[in-house]
Amino acid sequence: MNTRILVITGVLAYLLGSIPFGVIFGHLFKGVDVRNGGSKHMGALNTWRMVGFLPAVLVAFGDMGKALVAIEIARTLDPTGWAMPVAGAMVVVGHCWPLYVGFRGGVGIASGMAMIFYLAPLAALVMVAIWGVWVAILRHFPRSQAAIALTAPFVLWVFKSPPQVLLLGTLAGGVIFVRHIPEIRREAFTMGLK
Secondary structure (H helix, E strand, O other): OOHHHHHHHHHHHHHHHOOOHHHHHHHHHHOOOHHHOOOOOOOHHHHHHHOOHHHHHHHHHHHHHHHHHHHHHHHHHOOOOOHHHHHHHHHHHHHHOOHHHOOOOOOOHHHHHHHHHHHOHHHHHHHHHHHHHHHHHHOOHHHHHHHHHHHHHHHHHHOOOOHHHHHHHHHHHHHHHHHHHHHHHHHHHHHHHO
């Protein structure tokens, strides 16, 4: 495993992940920063709330696309596939804490799920179904998203995914879970005040 390639891949993936499509399309369509309203995130769902359907679709494709480009860069630089988990984790880190807009980003779900659908489509479909179960049980989107992030490695393991894909799911899922901790704490604090 070439450390130099891992570092280059990680840096490129982080810079790609940092592209703030929600902020860009929010400004282009309505002159607003989508992070100043709704959930305060720059993902597709909050863009839909703040700006509208078309920009939300563009943001979703952008956020998924940057993750897939990062994966392909990793595959090109390292045919063994071990740079891929690094790229997957770092593109999600970039989306959650983007360099270009003050480290205030999204929660990484679209980017993370795009990679899983690309690399393990059947496992990804099962994850979507499990996420629906989590939503029904927990009745709270951030907690449900955190739960599916933790569930992802187990689903990939059940589907006998290659070790590189399993590691990618574990690392990216871990980043997404960590990103959701403030949301869960905020919700718990709000509930405690009621």
